[in-house]
Amino acid sequence: MRGLSRKLYLDLSVPTEEDQRSDQQRILEALSAEGVKEEVHIPVRMLRQLYPLLDRAGWKITVSLSWNGEKWELVDIESGDTARQHYGLAVDLGSTTVVVRLLDCNSGEILGEESCFNKQIQWGTDILSRIFFCKDDRKKLEEIRLATVESIIECMDKLDVKHPVSRKCLSMVVAGNTTMIHFLLGIDAFCVFYTPHAVHADRPGFQPAKDLDIPLNGYVYCYPAKSNYLGGDIISGMIETELYKKDGISVFFDIGTNGELVIGNKDFLLCGAGAAGPALEGGVVHTGMRADAGAVDSVRIRGGKIHVHVIGNSSGKISPKGICGSGIVDLIAELFLEGWIDIRGKFSPEKTNLIQKREGQLCIEYAPGLYFYQKDIDEFILTKAAAHIMVEIMLRESGLELNQADRFYVAGSFGKYVSVESAITIGMYPDMEREKMINAGNSSLEGAQKLLLNKELLADIDQILEEMTYIQFAEVDDFLEQMVAAQALPHTDYKKYPTVMEKLKKRQNICFY
Structure with missing residues (x-):
């Protein structure tokens, strides 16, 4: 090593x-x-x-x-000789969840991994609430900085239960979006959100751990950002997938509250980012929640009945409390395939008596006492449309067709758990050969680990940043037109989704051609 x-x-x-x-x-x-x-x-x-x-x-x-x-x-x-006791930490600093991995830096072995909710959540589940909370207020900014550090230390403390060596680590690599890194460093992040989007620090590099109040002997490296919305977590994903080294065309898509996209190979890298919305993490949905115990994470409709899977319910003792992102995608996909919602995502109450009216709007009871409303569907369709047009526009700007892509990496916690078939059914992902779609998992954490163990990758990071060309989606001439078209299920152009049309034909005996 x-x-x-x-x-x-x-x-x-x-x-x-x-x-x-x-x-x-x-x-x-x-x-x-x-x-x-x-x-x-x-x-x-x-x-x-x-x-x-x-x-x-x-x-x-x-x-x-x-x-x-x-x-x-x-x-x-x-x-004496303690050279074998050589440890380091890789960190994925997410806006919702912080993950810390302990590594043996001699062998590269993963000794342990722990996670916790980002303590910034107390000032808002969405990033904008946190940004506005501490804008131009040094005292509040310090509160958020300390909460960020405490989140990392909480994970270190959990690791110490089995491996009491985290304080002896010599280096730490942190990958996170631009706002999270600003907060970790104690820098006002309003610049990330507000025009002209000139951030205060995009390449903070190596900082003494003690200057950040992180209990390590050595240095903390923060992955650099390309822009305000395309941060170090994506650059870390590039290091993990090695997209920038490949001959064939690859698509890298990390979808969450924001969506980040990279298309390219060893010759070029096009990237862009945009807001997807909080719906993927259960936000803005009446009974939405994060993927905790009690969350419905999978839905199927068979024989006119809704069947759900609940996180943590292996014993059968946990009742459904709400629905998380992967469950929402499944539910909308199944409602569409059954014909219980139409191409616009509107309920069709004549198709089933399970659709009812509550609080002045149509809804469906997907679990005892839990309802999914028309407004929930409308909000989520905006999110799925935003995800779709990111891929659509980026492919067009690159002059490529979807069938020219050799790989389609789906990264992040949402991409890890969502059903690919359901995401394609609603038009969130493109309809392409399934074997080309790769679950990249937590590529942010994996990239942090790779760099921790291989200093030579610092040169690769400089290469990636140099080769990346950033595209502003909102500045594309027909952005609004594309957005409207993508709000249909799966899309206004049926020919883009042949496998979905085949599913509809089989499920409802409908022919669209």
């Missing part, structure tokens, strides 16, 4: 009348002999420890090095 940190055992020669080299020089020359070719800086706090530590250790020590972006910095000295 040649990662962002190194840990080396040094058996130093004892000073004599004939060998009067300084302790400092003795360590630096020993490191060079061990293959450390880059410059090594020994800060004063470490120089102060050399005496009497070296004498007491019999000149047999282990030094810990952390890369600071320009050179190695000696961040710890221990007596």
